[in-house]
Amino acid sequence: MRVLLVEDNERLSALMRGGLARGGFTVDAFDRLEDAESAVDTVDYDLILLDLGLPDGDGMDWLKRFRRRSRDVPVLVVTARGGLTDRVAGLDTGADDYLVKPFEMDELLARCRAVLRRPGAALSTVLAAGNVTLDTTSRQVAVAGSQIDAPRRETDLLEVLLRRSGQVVPRTVLDERLYGFDDEVTPNALEAHVSRLRRRLSDAAADVSIHTVRGVGYLLRLSASP
Amino acid sequence: MRVLLVEDNERLSALMRGGLARGGFTVDAFDRLEDAESAVDTVDYDLILLDLGLPDGDGMDWLKRFRRRSRDVPVLVVTARGGLTDRVAGLDTGADDYLVKPFEMDELLARCRAVLRRPGAALSTVLAAGNVTLDTTSRQVAVAGSQIDAPRRETDLLEVLLRRSGQVVPRTVLDERLYGFDDEVTPNALEAHVSRLRRRLSDAAADVSIHTVRGVGYLLRLSASP
DNA sequence: GCGGCCCTGTCAGCAGGCCGTCAGGTCGGA
């Protein structure tokens, strides 16, 4: 974990460097915003520790500017300004946490760890074949990156085919998946959906298509491309 | 945004519920870990506010167990235990932040907002898509820079859609975010709000619109522009 | 306290799209 420390009090900076190093962090320390500025342009930090009262400017202003271009690096503000309004302003400007001097090294480390543990993006399962994708949670179908509208039954059908892409899926399986045991439905209903889905995929220039295996079922595979 | 509050002090709980509601959160409040336990099993909360000294167990133990199975819900610990070792232990157990009683409601809200900012999502307090912005601090909506009035429910709805702008947000998620356990509501209530918000956005000449995904939910996306 | 306004949930009517069915055509294998 690489950390950028911006702190102009030399003794405190030394202390923090020591503590962070013992905590397993790699530290780059600077005492001016200008140096910090060029550092963030060249190195991809995991975490930034920022003092507010610095010789060449206010850390809060810098943070505001920084947040405008780089959104995802956690920033922990370390400062003597302990007032409520300062803390609220700091948090709302884009600080992920706020630590008021004086503090114990253990607490600094704990807060660093906490900030780094922040949740990542929620994972969604995406099925894909060729340039066709289906997000199983949002039920969105996309071809070559652009979304297309598909009604529910066709989406369900596509899902089953995608899950066994390249293999023949028997009619019976498709019927079972699309319709509960209760719904009795003409065999033709499935064929109708296949037909409509084929049309939709080819209209969207998909590079996979649905092949018929007579007497058995269907399979999804890459279209022959010239 | 749906919040689980676990706090056994009745007066404090009422205060926090009020403050959070004014801050645009939907709150489920319980005074025992047992109830919290079953709540987290059924609802997908955006944030958990946890008191430590509870009648039926220690919040810290519960948090430890909770973290073992669910890693990605932010937890903000609210407690009277202000000692350093307590704070460090709390953060290392899996709390994302630590707030010591007594505290101001403004600070609580600011910390909630900070914790909810996920890496990759918007890091400022202002959510935006197209020319529509929502300041989560003041709960003000603006289109192309000029503010428009939107009632609370519509603002909440817009917030959820903005946080997942471009992605489909399932109906169930929207229902969960907008309404707590107690509020039982016709599915049509959501549709009514969507309708009203659509009207409001288009009246204000917003360049994003709410798109319906039949059988699934809604998504916010840039309107087709000529 | 009280009147009025706005918010918000409910209802009902309506529109549009989905989906199962049918019928007629096409294709493949024997």
Added chain:
DNA sequence: TCCGACCTGACGGCCTGCTGACAGGGCCGC
């Protein structure tokens, strides 16, 4: 060529979602 399997365009019932109207309730100003 014949037959069975499959394709596809047309159609209508039905269901989902949209929206205007309305009523209850809370909040604010007088």
